[in-house]
Amino acid sequence: MVGEVLGKRYKILSKLGSGGMAEVYKAHCQILNRTVAIKVLRPQFASNEEFVERFRREAQAAAGLSHPNIVSIYDVGKDEERYYIVMEYVSGTSLKEAISRSGHLSPQRAARITWQILAALQHAHENGIVHRDIKPHNVMVTSAERVKVTDFGIARALCASTLTDTGTIIGTVNYFSPEQARGEAVEAQSDIYSSGVVLYEMLTGTVPFKGESPISIALQHLETSVTPPTELNAAIPKGLERIVxxxxxxxxxxxxxxARHMMRALEPYAFPGNDYDTVNDDIHVASDTTLTDLTAPVLSSPSDPGADMEETQVRRKPKNNNPRRTVFVTLFLVLALLTVAAGVMFMLPQWLYVEEVRVPDFTGKTLEEAESLAAKAHVRLDSPDKRYDETIPAHRVISQRPAAYERVKMNSKVTLVVSLGKEIVEMPDLLGMDLREALLELERLELEPGPQSRDYSDEVEVDKVASQSPAAGVQVEKGTMVEVVLSDGPEPLLVTVQDFRGMNMAEAESLLTVSGLVKGRVTEEGREGAEPGIIISQQPEPGQLVTLGSAVDFVVGKGLDASSLLDAITPISSLVTIVVPPGTDLQEVKIRINDYYGERDYYVGMHTPGERIEKQINAWGRKMRIRVYIGGVLYRDESIPKG
Structure with missing residues (x-):
C-alpha cells in the first residue's frame, strides 16, 4: 500500500506494524499537512462481521476521548473494500518492545508507566468507556517517557446495550480478567486487572499465566493463584508487590x-519525594474527588512493612481438576465466540458510515461570513493562512482547501487563505535623484510613477527630485502612485518692465541698466505721427514681470516716405468665417489682427459649439495678419495681401 492515497487525502508513507486484525501505516494528510497513523483492516477480515464490528467500535469509542495519555482519533472511513481509522502519529516504541529489550523494567519506571496508563483509563471510565484489551502492545512510550494508550477496538460504552449479555469473549487471553474469561459483561475493574497484569510483566519480564492454548490460560485466570512478583525479582518493593x-x-x-485509587497507591513508587506534580504537570485525573472521599481502603506507606498484612498475603486456591467443569467452561468459551457473528452484517454500513457534506464556496467572503457558512454546512474552519494579494481586498478569502463543492466528511476541517490586501512597502527617499534613478527605484518596489511637475528649489540642483508624495518612510501598498517634483533651481528675481515708449534709445538704455534689464533687438518702422528715433513699442510690454537680466526689444520710429504714407491711408479687408468646434458649453472666440498700425484684438466673444461666426475685418496697409483663438488655443493663422 505504500505510495497509495486513501480517501483522496492520506498518502501512505511506510508500514509501521501489524496486529491480529489490522495493519498500521505511517501516512501524510495532504489537506492538513500533518503526519498521521492509519490502521487498515486486513482484507481477509473485511467481510468478517465480528472483526469489522471491533474495528468500527475502536473509532466510535476513542473519538470521544481527549486526554494526553490517549491516542487521538481523527477520522474513520472506507476506501473501496478497505476500512481504515486515522489517528495521531506517536513517535516512540510499544511497551512490549521496551520490556523485550530490557527483560524487565525498574520498579520506579514500571510504576510511572502504569500510573499514566491508569490516568488514561480513569478518563475513559468517567466517559463510560471500558478498554477491555489493556496490554503492552497497546501502550506506546515516547522518548520523553510519555505514555499513549491506543487500540480501543473492543471498547464498550458502559451505557450501551449491545454485546453485554451475549457471553462474547473479547480481549487478549494473557491479559484477561476472570470475568472476561467467563464471558461476562465487564466493568472498569476488568481494566484494573489487565493493568495489574501489565505491571506484573514490567516488573518480572513475564506474564502471570502461560499455557499451551488460550483455553488453558483462561482457566488459570479463573482458578490459579498468582506467583508473587518478588519470587521472580527480589528487587521489587514489598509495598509495590501488594499493589500488583x-x-x-x-x-x-x-x-x-x-483507576484513581490505584494511581494514588502507586504515587510513592512512581514519584518518590512527591515530585509527580512537576514531572507530570500536564497529566490530569478528570475528577477532583480526594482519596479520603472514596470508600476503598487506603494503602499504607511502602516504608511500613507491617501495614496491611491481610492485603499482603497471597490467596492461593487449590487447583480445580474437575474434568466436567473444564469441559463446560471450554464449551462455554467456544459458543460465546460464535454468538455475535450473525447480528452485525446488516448494521455494518450504518456503523461505518460517516455522513458527507459539500464544502461551501468561501472565496471573496469575510472571515465572519465564512464562519457562518461553515456552521450551516457542518464543516469546521482551521486557522487561516494569510498572504498579500494584488486583487482581493484585505480580510477576504482568496482560496480554500478542500475546493468549493467538494464532498468531505461532516465536521471536516477547511483551511482558508485570507488576503492581507496589497503588499506593504516603505516609501523610498527619492530626493536628490535624477528622474531616471527615481523611476528605477519605484519600479524596483513595484510602485507606480504619477504626474511629474517642476518647481524652484534653493537646495536641490536643476532636474533633480525636489519633493515627492507620499513622503519617504511612509508605509504604502504596492502599486501606489507616486508624484515627484523636479527642481528648476533657485527661484529667479523678478522685475517689472518699465514703459519705454516715447523715450529715445539713450534714455531707454539708462533706465534698462537701473532696472536690471538689457537691450534686445531694435528695429525701425515708419508710422504716421511717429518721430524718428523715438520708441514706438516694446516687448515685453510695460508692467509685465520678467526675470532679472531679461532682454527688452524695441521698435523706433523713422521718417515716412511716400510709400509709407500710402500704406497708412490704404484700407484692406477680409471676411472671416468660423464654425465653433465641439467642446464646453461656452467657448471664448478671439480675432486678433496685425496691420500698419500694429497688433490688436479685433473681436472677443463667447459662443456655443457648432455656432457659425462671420466677421468682416477692416484694416490699413498693404497686408495684414489675422489670428483666431478658440478657448485660448490658436485655431487659424493667415496673412492677407492687399487685393
Whole structure:
C-alpha cells in the first residue's frame, strides 16, 4: 500500500506494524499537512462481521476521548473494500518492545508507566468507556517517557446495550480478567486487572499465566493463584508487590474500585519525594474527588512493612481438576465466540458510515461570513493562512482547501487563505535623484510613477527630485502612485518692465541698466505721427514681470516716405468665417489682427459649439495678419495681401 492515497487525502508513507486484525501505516494528510497513523483492516477480515464490528467500535469509542495519555482519533472511513481509522502519529516504541529489550523494567519506571496508563483509563471510565484489551502492545512510550494508550477496538460504552449479555469473549487471553474469561459483561475493574497484569510483566519480564492454548490460560485466570512478583525479582518493593496482587484479585470487588485509587497507591513508587506534580504537570485525573472521599481502603506507606498484612498475603486456591467443569467452561468459551457473528452484517454500513457534506464556496467572503457558512454546512474552519494579494481586498478569502463543492466528511476541517490586501512597502527617499534613478527605484518596489511637475528649489540642483508624495518612510501598498517634483533651481528675481515708449534709445538704455534689464533687438518702422528715433513699442510690454537680466526689444520710429504714407491711408479687408468646434458649453472666440498700425484684438466673444461666426475685418496697409483663438488655443493663422 505504500505510495497509495486513501480517501483522496492520506498518502501512505511506510508500514509501521501489524496486529491480529489490522495493519498500521505511517501516512501524510495532504489537506492538513500533518503526519498521521492509519490502521487498515486486513482484507481477509473485511467481510468478517465480528472483526469489522471491533474495528468500527475502536473509532466510535476513542473519538470521544481527549486526554494526553490517549491516542487521538481523527477520522474513520472506507476506501473501496478497505476500512481504515486515522489517528495521531506517536513517535516512540510499544511497551512490549521496551520490556523485550530490557527483560524487565525498574520498579520506579514500571510504576510511572502504569500510573499514566491508569490516568488514561480513569478518563475513559468517567466517559463510560471500558478498554477491555489493556496490554503492552497497546501502550506506546515516547522518548520523553510519555505514555499513549491506543487500540480501543473492543471498547464498550458502559451505557450501551449491545454485546453485554451475549457471553462474547473479547480481549487478549494473557491479559484477561476472570470475568472476561467467563464471558461476562465487564466493568472498569476488568481494566484494573489487565493493568495489574501489565505491571506484573514490567516488573518480572513475564506474564502471570502461560499455557499451551488460550483455553488453558483462561482457566488459570479463573482458578490459579498468582506467583508473587518478588519470587521472580527480589528487587521489587514489598509495598509495590501488594499493589500488583490487589489489582490481580479474582473477585472484582476486592480490587481497586477505580483507576484513581490505584494511581494514588502507586504515587510513592512512581514519584518518590512527591515530585509527580512537576514531572507530570500536564497529566490530569478528570475528577477532583480526594482519596479520603472514596470508600476503598487506603494503602499504607511502602516504608511500613507491617501495614496491611491481610492485603499482603497471597490467596492461593487449590487447583480445580474437575474434568466436567473444564469441559463446560471450554464449551462455554467456544459458543460465546460464535454468538455475535450473525447480528452485525446488516448494521455494518450504518456503523461505518460517516455522513458527507459539500464544502461551501468561501472565496471573496469575510472571515465572519465564512464562519457562518461553515456552521450551516457542518464543516469546521482551521486557522487561516494569510498572504498579500494584488486583487482581493484585505480580510477576504482568496482560496480554500478542500475546493468549493467538494464532498468531505461532516465536521471536516477547511483551511482558508485570507488576503492581507496589497503588499506593504516603505516609501523610498527619492530626493536628490535624477528622474531616471527615481523611476528605477519605484519600479524596483513595484510602485507606480504619477504626474511629474517642476518647481524652484534653493537646495536641490536643476532636474533633480525636489519633493515627492507620499513622503519617504511612509508605509504604502504596492502599486501606489507616486508624484515627484523636479527642481528648476533657485527661484529667479523678478522685475517689472518699465514703459519705454516715447523715450529715445539713450534714455531707454539708462533706465534698462537701473532696472536690471538689457537691450534686445531694435528695429525701425515708419508710422504716421511717429518721430524718428523715438520708441514706438516694446516687448515685453510695460508692467509685465520678467526675470532679472531679461532682454527688452524695441521698435523706433523713422521718417515716412511716400510709400509709407500710402500704406497708412490704404484700407484692406477680409471676411472671416468660423464654425465653433465641439467642446464646453461656452467657448471664448478671439480675432486678433496685425496691420500698419500694429497688433490688436479685433473681436472677443463667447459662443456655443457648432455656432457659425462671420466677421468682416477692416484694416490699413498693404497686408495684414489675422489670428483666431478658440478657448485660448490658436485655431487659424493667415496673412492677407492687399487685393
Amino acid at each position: 496482587l490487589r489489582a490481580l484479585e479474582k473477585n472484582p470487588s476486592r480490587r481497586y474500585q477505580d
